[in-house]
Amino acid sequence: MNMTFAGVAVAALIAGSTASAQDVIGYITKSATNAGWMMINQGAADAAEEEGVNLVSVGPAFQGDLSSQLEVFENLVAQGAAAIAVAPVDSAGIAPAVNDAMGAGIPVVAIDTGVAGAEVTSFVATDNYAVAKVQGAVAATLVEDGQPIIYVTGNQAQSTGQERRNGFVESFSAARPNSEILEVPTEWNSQEAQEGVEAILNSRQDVAMVANAWDGGTMGAKAALENLGFSAGDVKLVGFDGAGDAIAAMDEGWVHANTAQMLYQMGYQGIKAASAAARGEDVSARIDTGFFLVTPMTSGTYKAMVGIE
Amino acid sequence: MTDISRAKATTSLQDRIVLGLVKFFKAEWSGAFLAIVILGISIELATSGRPFFHPSNLMTILNNSAAIGIVAGGMTLVIITAGIDLSVGSVMGMTAALTGYVASFWGFPPYLAIMTGLGIGLAIGAFNGSLVAYFGMPAFIVTLAGLSIWRGTGHLSTGAQATPKLPETFDMFGRYNPFSGLRDAYKEGELSGFWESVGGFIDDNWINFFRTFQMSMLIFIGFFIVLTIIISNTRYGRWVYAIGSNEPGARQAGINTPRYTLLTYMFCSFSAALGALLFLGRAPYAKSDYGQMWELDAIAAVVIGGTSLFGGRGSLWGTFMGVILLKLINNGLTLAQLDTFWQMVVTGLIILVAVGLDIVRQSKNPESVRKLLGAIAAVMAFLALMTPGAIFLRAKIALLEHGAATTLREAGTSLAAGQNARLLSPDEITQLQSAASANLTATLLLLVLVLATAFVVLKTSRLISFGLAAVFIVMILPVSLLGYEITVPFLVLGAAALLGSTYVHAMFAKARMLDVNAR
Numbered sequence: 001m002n003m004t005f006a007g008v009a010v011a012a013l014i015a016g017s018t019a020s021a022q023d024v025i026g027y028i029t030k031s032a033t034n035a036g037w038m039m040i041n042q043g044a045a046d047a048a049e050e051e052g053v054n055l056v057s058v059g060p061a062f063q064g065d066l067s068s069q070l071e072v073f074e075n076l077v078a079q080g081a082a083a084i085a086v087a088p089v090d091s092a093g094i095a096p097a098v099n100d101a102m103g104a105g106i107p108v109v110a111i112d113t114g115v116a117g118a119e120v121t122s123f124v125a126t127d128n129y130a131v132a133k134v135q136g137a138v139a140a141t142l143v144e145d146g147q148p149i150i151y152v153t154g155n156q157a158q159s160t161g162q163e164r165r166n167g168f169v170e171s172f173s174a175a176r177p178n179s180e181i182l183e184v185p186t187e188w189n190s191q192e193a194q195e196g197v198e199a200i201l202n203s204r205q206d207v208a209m210v211a212n213a214w215d216g217g218t219m220g221a222k223a224a225l226e227n228l229g230f231s232a233g234d235v236k237l238v239g240f241d242g243a244g245d246a247i248a249a250m251d252e253g254w255v256h257a258n259t260a261q262m263l264y265q266m267g268y269q270g271i272k273a274a275s276a277a278a279r280g281e282d283v284s285a286r287i288d289t290g291f292f293l294v295t296p297m298t299s300g301t302y303k304a305m306v307g308i309e
Numbered sequence: 310m311t312d313i314s315r316a317k318a319t320t321s322l323q324d325r326i327v328l329g330l331v332k333f334f335k336a337e338w339s340g341a342f343l344a345i346v347i348l349g350i351s352i353e354l355a356t357s358g359r360p361f362f363h364p365s366n367l368m369t370i371l372n373n374s375a376a377i378g379i380v381a382g383g384m385t386l387v388i389i390t391a392g393i394d395l396s397v398g399s400v401m402g403m404t405a406a407l408t409g410y411v412a413s414f415w416g417f418p419p420y421l422a423i424m425t426g427l428g429i430g431l432a433i434g435a436f437n438g439s440l441v442a443y444f445g446m447p448a449f450i451v452t453l454a455g456l457s458i459w460r461g462t463g464h465l466s467t468g469a470q471a472t473p474k475l476p477e478t479f480d481m482f483g484r485y486n487p488f489s490g491l492r493d494a495y496k497e498g499e500l501s502g503f504w505e506s507v508g509g510f511i512d513d514n515w516i517n518f519f520r521t522f523q524m525s526m527l528i529f530i531g532f533f534i535v536l537t538i539i540i541s542n543t544r545y546g547r548w549v550y551a552i553g554s555n556e557p558g559a560r561q562a563g564i565n566t567p568r569y570t571l572l573t574y575m576f577c578s579f580s581a582a583l584g585a586l587l588f589l590g591r592a593p594y595a596k597s598d599y600g601q602m603w604e605l606d607a608i609a610a611v612v613i614g615g616t617s618l619f620g621g622r623g624s625l626w627g628t629f630m631g632v633i634l635l636k637l638i639n640n641g642l643t644l645a646q647l648d649t650f651w652q653m654v655v656t657g658l659i660i661l662v663a664v665g666l667d668i669v670r671q672s673k674n675p676e677s678v679r680k681l682l683g684a685i686a687a688v689m690a691f692l693a694l695m696t697p698g699a700i701f702l703r704a705k706i707a708l709l710e711h712g713a714a715t716t717l718r719e720a721g722t723s724l725a726a727g728q729n730a731r732l733l734s735p736d737e738i739t740q741l742q743s744a745a746s747a748n749l750t751a752t753l754l755l756l757v758l759v760l761a762t763a764f765v766v767l768k769t770s771r772l773i774s775f776g777l778a779a780v781f782i783v784m785i786l787p788v789s790l791l792g793y794e795i796t797v798p799f800l801v802l803g804a805a806a807l808l809g810s811t812y813v814h815a816m817f818a819k820a821r822m823l824d825v826n827a828r
Contacts (some may be wrong), residue, residue, distance in 0.1 A: 156649045185643070226593075245471060245594065
């Protein structure tokens, strides 16, 4: 069930009338249009069906809209959701709303992005920092010490973006101390990634690799390479997320490594945890959904696992 | 006889300079153009070794400006009619997604998919324009609704999924390079005689020049040339300005204002669709979330370019410059590897400067111009101040935070992780204290300079300005001795701005005189 914010009040009312049979689980996602988030949302929907709960799922008007996320959070609390699963667009910004819900006895499960300044029942996510360290270490094996690289960052005002950048930079710099890291700042926008990578690659001929904080950036970087007439493999690409289009680009020889989050698992286990908490069962405070290192060698296994043909 | 003619020649050179300046500042695009030049020079200085003023980098900026530039071109006409179109970003996203969708999944040949996209643009424009022109609904509301409707329609109709990579025909709107065929033939050794030498020349200069010579840029420039010709030479162009400056008057003069308003909105949405095609020519795939917030970027570009939001006044070349300024900020700050958060602050400041220049330009008041130059000098002094000042402040703040955390701990509060991180070791404390005291002299010296310059902005005589310019120059020596050579360019520019400010009144008087004589 996917609906706009305008529809949520009506939806929650309808949901409320059938709640005697089924628990209502509110699910506030970060995006309904981003390829990665669509996988997470699919996992959430499947878990809800298995658990037999009524999932009221709401996506923001545009990615990163905190105020509408707060509003829908309050609506869900007021209308008596049994538990709320939320993917905060802003770790600190969502905290007051989370505190209110927890205070009212409604369990809150944070998915993908943690909450800063409030307790949650459970935090279900990849350990971004740990995975980014693996990404950095693998990326280091693809270049020689001294070769400069580009790193496309995510939003540096969010914990996800900070952890991915810091993890990557720390482990890459440890392994390749003489390689310069040129950063392209973005707010999870592939157009920004494309333009920034194009600007840098155009002004220097020595960049050996473009590593990315998420696969939208990977695809933007690939477009930048194509715009400048590079062929697959001229400049190596390293991705993060394991999104379908980035894996396809790996098969064509553009992408050399990708640390895939278990996106489907994130949504699936998040809603499982929320349903269990709604029934009053104990849930683990931190559920790590793990990752998978996709390389040209392992891409077949990965595709079979997540169901990409 | 010869003396008189020589005197005449010299004055006429000076006159010509003054007249040239007057002519330049009368153009609506001069504010944005000046901001581009100033920003370009500062980025060039900040990116030593990563050339900024390089043909291939400038062409990259043009290539990346093309899609949003064409959207902003259509927006300019709407704003000149005193309207607004907030839906362009959504229209761009929806047409991009649908064009890619029918080309990828319905088996439409590329040209048919392109016609579909442009047709959708025209249809949406007709819808928006009819509501505004014939039903009297406010443009702001109609297009605000459109912002939501067309984004949602785009997501719904394509399932918000990305398409596969689009057919090569779409490259003709973007990354296609007219020289690549010649270069490939040269590398294959298929050329001979004259064409072989041309091919060789292209291949030698490929990286430095020809690589970024792409269709995006050519279409972008061509679009603005054609549109300028249309606007300045046709009745439609004149009516657009007339509707914007005085709509009832235009109607009484017999202009069919609803029809031309409708046409303008249709053109604006058509431009959004054309911008979508240009974007697809450089993008990895087609997707319905393209073009988010483009309406704001387009409006910003139009306003930076000197077009009035109240209609009736504005120019397409101003918008052209405005778009380039916005893209140049991104490109330059990325090349300069400025910290992300600083990029946000600096972007906003540059926009303020560009619009500020435009307002001063319009005021035609010598005192405002003098104040502006004084303010520039003050900013330069401030930038010089921040070199030692930032070190001083950072050390002082770290010590203060350490003090606050220590007090809390002594009071028995258990510290949070963030507070613990602010506690310092004795070594760090001595280091910070010495950093603070080492930078104190230079900070105080430059602080006095900033305050003096700020005072000059408010009230001055020519003598004081001259004197202060001299102080800027004199300051170079002690500041360099203290080890802050990096501040020298700021001090030189500050002195130049102050000296320039003393000539402003004379220059305006001269310009007025010449203007009267010319009449």
